[in-house]
Amino acid sequence: MTTAGLRxxxxxxxxxxxxxxxxxxxxxxxLVGPNGAGKTTLLAVxxxxxxxxxGTVDLGCDxxxxxxxxxxxxxxxxxxxxxxxxxxxxxxxxxxxxxxxAEVLADAGLTGAAHRRVGGYxxxxxxxxxxxxxVVGDPELLLLDEPCSALDPAGRREVLELIxxxxxxxxxxxxxxxxxDVQEVCxxxxxxxxxxxxxxxxxxxxxxxxxxxxxxxxxxxxLEPVEAALSARPWVAAVRRTGAEELVVETSAPAxxxxxxxxxxxxxxxxxxxxxxxSADLEDVFLELTR
Ligand code: ATP
Numbered sequence: 001m002t003t004a005g006l007r008x009x010x011x012x013x014x015x016x017x018x019x020x021x022x023x024x025x026x027x028x029x030x031l032v033g034p035n036g037a038g039k040t041t042l043l044a045v046x047x048x049x050x051x052x053x054x055g056t057v058d059l060g061c062d063x064x065x066x067x068x069x070x071x072x073x074x075x076x077x078x079x080x081x082x083x084x085x086x087x088x089x090x091x092x093x094x095x096x097x098x099x100x101x102a103e104v105l106a107d108a109g110l111t112g113a114a115h116r117r118v119g120g121y122x123x124x125x126x127x128x129x130x131x132x133x134x135v136v137g138d139p140e141l142l143l144l145d146e147p148c149s150a151l152d153p154a155g156r157r158e159v160l161e162l163i164x165x166x167x168x169x170x171x172x173x174x175x176x177x178x179x180x181d182v183q184e185v186c187x188x189x190x191x192x193x194x195x196x197x198x199x200x201x202x203x204x205x206x207x208x209x210x211x212x213x214x215x216x217x218x219x220x221x222x223l224e225p226v227e228a229a230l231s232a233r234p235w236v237a238a239v240r241r242t243g244a245e246e247l248v249v250e251t252s253a254p255a256x257x258x259x260x261x262x263x264x265x266x267x268x269x270x271x272x273x274x275x276x277x278x279s280a281d282l283e284d285v286f287l288e289l290t291r
Pocket of ligand 1: 010013014015033034035036037038039040041042177
């Protein structure tokens with residue numbers, strides 16, 4: 001699915017200012033951005049719910065194979081979960097056999113609640129029900145607006161696991177301001193700010209090369225001898241004290257660090273508690289990009 005020069009203007013405000021989206025087939029694409037960045041507008045344009053002011057959308061599939069889950073899906077509270085999904089099936093894909101309803105409810109972990117009225121469902125259950133209702137027609141492209149907002153940690157976990165299982169079977173585009181969610185389930189990411197795409201590509205490309213490669217070393221005090229020994233090594237760019245028992249060792253030669261770091265610690269007789277490669281955090285990169 002791609003867009004080219006996509007624009008959307010509300011009066012004098014340009015909510016999308018020329019967006020070129022590239023979403024590979026089968027990927028789980030996370031659209032992230034601060035409030036007002038244009039995420040909802042972009043998803044609504046992709047879904048055909050709002051007309052763009054300019055540019056083009058190539059869905060890569062028939063529009064009837066696109067399913068949309070709004071951020072707050074509303075269901076008639078007197079219907080059961082099974083009835084909600086069956087209604088979605090009848091409306092969007094009547095050719096799909098009725099037995100598929102039970103299958104998607106099972107995938108969403110709702111078999112036990114299938115015949116209960118949805119008025120009594122928790123938010124997490126409602127969000128999973130929404131996903132079940134969007135996938136029952138076997139869509140090729142799924143557009144999910146903030147699927148994990150307003151969920152408690154357990155509900156969020158269930159929804160993320162469900163989304164992760166969709167990857168490969170369908171192309172998924174989800175919008176969120178929760179960067180941890182993107183880091184968990186998305187393989188692609190697009191950073192939208194003020195109607196512009198600041199970065200898009202694989203999550204690895206975004207993270208690798210942004211933060212300087214570094215190791216976090218935790219050991220028992222005193223840390224001075226450890227700091228001194230590390231600072232003397234040619235591959236060490238900087239050693240910073242980040243806690244009573246913690247050092248961050250930055251390097252410009254990660255391969256040398258991999259072979260030498262533990263040796264230096266052993267030679268100096270350090271009491272090592274743990275050694276970790278510092279992982280670049282999407283939050284840092286996001287703040288750097290949108291600053
Ligand atoms: P949030 O995370 O807060 O939902 P968002 O990234 O989804 O934000 P949008 O809802 O797409 O952002 O809004 C983008 C910009 O367009 C905002 O400045 C918003 O005020 C404006 N906007 C959105 N919908 C309309 C509308 N119907 N009429 C006028 N302005 C709008």
